[in-house]
Amino acid sequence: MxxxxxxxxxxxxxxxxxxxxxxxxxxxxxxxxxxxxxxxxxxxxxxxxxxxxxxxxxxxxxxxxxxxxxxxxxxxxxxxxxxxxxxxxxxxxxxxxxxxxxxxxxxxxxxxxxxxxxxxxxxxxxxxxxxxxxxxxxxxxxxxxxxxxxxxxxxxxxxxxxxxxxxxxxxTVMPLLLFAIIFMWTPPHFWALALFAQTDYAKAGIPMMPVVRGEKATRAQILIYAVLLCPIALAPFIIGAAGALYGAAALILSLAFVALAVPVFAGRSEEARAEKRLFGFSILYLFALFALLVADALLARAGLLQ
Amino acid sequence: MTPDEEADLQRRRRSRNLVVGGALLFFAVLFYAITIVRMGD
Incomplete structure (x- = not known):
C-alpha cells in the first residue's frame, strides 16, 4: 500500500x-x-x-x-x-x-x-x-x-x-552530396566511440559492430569509410558547386581524417587514445567542412572568390 | 503531502506553466511574422 x-x-x-x-x-x-x-x-x-x-x-x-x-x-x-x-x-x-x-x-x-x-x-x-x-x-x-x-x-x-x-x-546533386557526406562520416565517427564504450552496448544487447563482428572488422570498416569519405567530401568542388577554399579544406581535412583512422585500424592503442582522438577529430571535421562550405559560398556570392 | 512536497509541486507547476505560456506566445508572434512575410510574396 x-x-x-x-x-x-x-x-x-x-x-x-x-x-x-x-x-x-x-x-x-x-x-x-x-x-x-x-x-x-x-x-x-x-x-x-x-x-x-x-x-x-x-x-x-x-x-x-x-x-x-x-x-x-x-x-x-x-x-x-x-x-x-x-x-x-x-x-x-x-x-x-x-x-x-x-x-x-x-x-x-x-x-x-x-x-x-x-x-x-x-x-x-x-x-x-x-x-x-x-x-x-x-x-x-x-x-x-x-x-x-x-x-x-x-x-x-x-x-x-x-x-x-x-x-x-x-x-539537385549538391544537397544529395551534403547528405552523402554525413552518411559516410557517421560510421567512423560512431564506431570510434563504440570501440571505447563497447561494454555498455554489449550489456544492453544492441548489436553494435564491435560487439557482433569484433574489433578487427570494426577497425577495418572505420578505415574504409574514412577513405570513401574523401572523394565524397571533395565532390562539391569537383562538380564545380563549391570553390577552391572548400576544395582545399575538404582535401586537408579528409586526409587528416584518414591519417587518424590508420592507427585505429592498426590496433588497440593505450587507453584507446587513437580511437578517442579520431572521435574528437570527426566532430571538428564535420563542423569545419560545413562552415567552410558556407564561407566559400558567401565569399563567392560577394565576388571575393571564383 | 508534506509542506516540502507541496512547495515542490507548486514550483514545478509554475515553471511548466511559464514555459508553456512562453512557447505559445513565441508561436503566436512567429505565425504573425510568417503571415506578414508570406503576404508580401
Missing part, C-alpha cells in the same frame, strides 16, 4: 520542463541545427530571414520529436547502460506516455509548420527524416543489424538536405 501510494504521488507530480527538453537530445540537436543552417546558407538563392529561422526551427523541432520518440522506445535499453541510465525515462522522472505524446506533437507540428511556412517538399523531407530515425532506425534496424549505424547515419544526414531544399524547392 505504501509503495502504491508513493508511486501514485510520484506520478501525480508534474514533470519538470527540463526533462521534456532533455528528451530532445539538445547536444545532438546542436549539430542538426548547425548542418541544417549550413545547407540553408550555402544554397543558391535566398530566403527571408523569418522563413529561414522558421525552417531551421522546424528542422530542430523535427529532430527533437524524433529523439523523444527514440527515448520513448528505448527506455528499457537506456536503463541498462551507464551513459543513458540518467535520462528522464529510465530515471523515472517522466511517464513513458508523456514522452511519446511530446515526441508525436513535436514531429507533427514541425512538419505542419514547415509545409505551411516554407513549402511541402521541405515538409515531406522532414517527415521522411523523422520516420527514418524514429521507425526505420530506432524501432526496426538498430536492434537487428550491426549495420545499424550505417543506416542510422541517413537520419542525421537529412538536415543540410532539408535546409538546402527549403531555399531552392528542388532536389
Amino acid at each position: 505504501m509503495i502504491t501510494a508513493a508511486t501514485s504521488l510520484q506520478s501525480a507530480r508534474p514533470a519538470d520542463w527540463r526533462d521534456f527538453f532533455a528528451l530532445t537530445k539538445p547536444r545532438v540537436m546542436s549539430l542538426v541545427i548547425f548542418t541544417g543552417l549550413c545547407g540553408l546558407l550555402a544554397a543558391p538563392g535566398s530566403l527571408h530571414p523569418v522563413l529561414g529561422f522558421t525552417a531551421i526551427l522546424c528542422i530542430a523541432m523535427g529532430a527533437g520529436g524524433a529523439a523523444a520518440l527514440n527515448m520513448w522506445w528505448e527506455a528499457d535499453l537506456d536503463r541498462l547502460m551507464r551513459r543513458t541510465a540518467g535520462r528522464p525515462l529510465p530515471a523515472g522522472r517522466l511517464e513513458r506516455r508523456d514522452a511519446r505524446d511530446f515526441g508525436v506533437a513535436l514531429a507533427v507540428a514541425s512538419v505542419g509548420i514547415m509545409g505551411l511556412a516554407i513549402h511541402w517538399l521541405a515538409a515531406a523531407l522532414l517527415a521522411l527524416s523523422i520516420v527514418y530515425y524514429a521507425v526505420v532506425y530506432t524501432m526496426w534496424l538498430k536492434p537487428r543489424t550491426p549495420q545499424n549505424i550505417v543506416i542510422g547515419g541517413g537520419a542525421g544526414a537529412f538536415p543540410p538536405l532539408i535546409g538546402w531544399v527549403a531555399v531552392t524547392n528542388e532536389i
Whole structure:
C-alpha cells in the first residue's frame, strides 16, 4: 500500500520542463541545427530571414520529436547502460506516455509548420527524416543489424538536405552530396566511440559492430569509410558547386581524417587514445567542412572568390 | 503531502506553466511574422 501510494504521488507530480527538453537530445540537436543552417546558407538563392529561422526551427523541432520518440522506445535499453541510465525515462522522472505524446506533437507540428511556412517538399523531407530515425532506425534496424549505424547515419544526414531544399524547392546533386557526406562520416565517427564504450552496448544487447563482428572488422570498416569519405567530401568542388577554399579544406581535412583512422585500424592503442582522438577529430571535421562550405559560398556570392 | 512536497509541486507547476505560456506566445508572434512575410510574396 505504501509503495502504491508513493508511486501514485510520484506520478501525480508534474514533470519538470527540463526533462521534456532533455528528451530532445539538445547536444545532438546542436549539430542538426548547425548542418541544417549550413545547407540553408550555402544554397543558391535566398530566403527571408523569418522563413529561414522558421525552417531551421522546424528542422530542430523535427529532430527533437524524433529523439523523444527514440527515448520513448528505448527506455528499457537506456536503463541498462551507464551513459543513458540518467535520462528522464529510465530515471523515472517522466511517464513513458508523456514522452511519446511530446515526441508525436513535436514531429507533427514541425512538419505542419514547415509545409505551411516554407513549402511541402521541405515538409515531406522532414517527415521522411523523422520516420527514418524514429521507425526505420530506432524501432526496426538498430536492434537487428550491426549495420545499424550505417543506416542510422541517413537520419542525421537529412538536415543540410532539408535546409538546402527549403531555399531552392528542388532536389539537385549538391544537397544529395551534403547528405552523402554525413552518411559516410557517421560510421567512423560512431564506431570510434563504440570501440571505447563497447561494454555498455554489449550489456544492453544492441548489436553494435564491435560487439557482433569484433574489433578487427570494426577497425577495418572505420578505415574504409574514412577513405570513401574523401572523394565524397571533395565532390562539391569537383562538380564545380563549391570553390577552391572548400576544395582545399575538404582535401586537408579528409586526409587528416584518414591519417587518424590508420592507427585505429592498426590496433588497440593505450587507453584507446587513437580511437578517442579520431572521435574528437570527426566532430571538428564535420563542423569545419560545413562552415567552410558556407564561407566559400558567401565569399563567392560577394565576388571575393571564383 | 508534506509542506516540502507541496512547495515542490507548486514550483514545478509554475515553471511548466511559464514555459508553456512562453512557447505559445513565441508561436503566436512567429505565425504573425510568417503571415506578414508570406503576404508580401
